Amino acid sequence: MPPRIVYLATADARGHLMRAQLLTHALRAAGAQVQVLTTSDEGARFLAGFGIDAPVLSRHYAVQFDAQQNMLRRETDRNVAHYMFHPGRMLRDVWRLRAWFRHADLVVNDSFHPALLLMGWLPFWRRKVVHVYGASLRQALETNFKGRMPLAVAKVFGGIVAWQIDRSKARIAHDFAYGEPAHDGHGGHRLATPVAIVDAVDHGDAGRRVAAVYLNPHFKDAALADGLEQGLADAGLPAHLVGEGYAQRVHWHARDERWIEAAAHSAFIVSAPGMAALSIASVYRKPILLLLTDQPEQAMNAGRATQLGLAHRVVVWRGDAQKFARAVSVASGELLALPSSPSDASEGRQAAVERLRPWTALMLRLAASG
Known part of the structure; x- marks a missing residue:
């Protein structure tokens, strides 16, 4: 049976969606079955342009920005809190994701959707969850309340987030400047951010x-x-x-x-x-x-x-x-x-080809071990 992968790509920024479509096409070409989910109707339309049908999991979770892309911290905190603690939101999404988990060998969380942070922490589901995130995004998340709350509270928050992330089956941190793939032997991997492969014709x-x-x-x-x-x-x-x-x-x-x-x-x-x-x-x-x-x-x-x-x-x-x-x-x-x-x-x-190859190999290996 081919590997079965569920890929949840948040639609806060199109980079997550671009990575999702790029990896989905590469994994399908390698024989995997991949189902993509996203978090907004606009995100679903974006993915459709690349030939990917992506149901919307939830329209309630999103980072908030103003019209100049400045992050609105209070509004984001409020939105995330409402999502996590309203019984018809995150718990509903966890319930829906149960069905996807049942038939999946691997569930990819790109990047840090709260429902999959929770499921990647719980023993029932964590053996299937891999978190994919930019290295700077994890640092920003863990230090979200630094300077906005008492230092001790901010540290506790960062520690809880880090604990949740590290409990998952695997973690893939990526960065535009990473070199050769690396891993820590405990489920943590470092890969260069994948990039679409374009023709080499000189215009x-x-x-x-x-x-x-x-x-x-x-x-x-x-x-x-x-x-x-x-x-x-x-x-x-x-x-x-x-x-x-x-x-x-x-x-x-x-x-x-x-x-x-x-x-x-x-x-x-x-x-x-x-x-x-x-x-x-x-x-x-x-x-x-x-x-x-x-x-x-x-x-x-x-x-x-x-x-x-x-x-x-x-x-x-x-x-x-x-x-x-x-x-x-x-x-x-x-x-x-x-x-x-x-x-x-x-x-x-050629550099783009060399970046994409280890992503495909690692995802297939993680799915097989699931």
């Missing part, structure tokens, strides 16, 4: 003179988009603009299933510093303009990009469209001046 100078912009659905502020468009125009650079929050704007696309291919052959990438965007920049050796907001995980990622010497510039939205446009224009000029090589696309394609 010439015309292709490289386009900025590939992706802003996740939390970005909705019109003035921010005005400033970004103006800054890129002032730098003399056409842009391929993708963002669900700006779907009604002229020249913007809500979704583009081939955006990563555009990014791999662009002059540079423009995105918030999520793990997926940084991985694309790293693998395909593209400079990246990071739009930094108040989101702890992504702030850590931006810091790591600096430490590791990834070719990038950072711009911060502070509410002034003209100042933002000038900052974008200056940063764009600096990124355009960086040297590039015609071999970057082909070498990046």
Whole structure:
């Protein structure tokens, strides 16, 4: 019987969904049966664009953001608390997930859905749960209340979360800059963030003179988009603009299933510093303009990009469209001046293949041992 895998991908950010569709197609090609679940109707529509039917588990759980992708901590805490303690929410989802568990060899939690955190902690189900998460996301979760509650309380919270995570069958921490796969011998694994494999055709100078912009659905502020468009125009650079929050704007696309291919052959990438965007920049050796907001995980990622010497510039939205446009224009000029090589696309394609292979092998091995 082929391995049976259930993959729950939270829809808070599209990086989780991109990883889910990428791994699902790779695992199915290797002979596994994979059922994907997600947490919003928008997430289900996103996955449908990649040929994946994903039922929505629950519409009640979500991290909360404002229109500039700044994380709303109080609103998020309130939403998570309501989800966890309302009898018709998390317990209902646990009840629904029981049926999926019954027929699964492995259940993937990408990333930290509370129902699977609980089930990955309980002895009845934990032998099937693997948590998949960006290394910076786990740190952000465990330190969520640091500076907002008494230190002792914050430490207790972080300890409980860590205990829940570590009780599961396995954990896969990923990062855009990880090298060779590694494991600790106790169910903990480290892998480089997987990236879609694109063709290695060189599009010439015309292709490289386009900025590939992706802003996740939390970005909705019109003035921010005005400033970004103006800054890129002032730098003399056409842009391929993708963002669900700006779907009604002229020249913007809500979704583009081939955006990563555009990014791999662009002059540079423009995105918030999520793990997926940084991985694309790293693998395909593209400079990246990071739009930094108040989101702890992504702030850590931006810091790591600096430490590791990834070719990038950072711009911060502070509410002034003209100042933002000038900052974008200056940063764009600096990124355009960086040297590039015609071999970057082909070498990046091979690097993407090498990143994906250990993910598929590990998932199949974990499913077989279940």
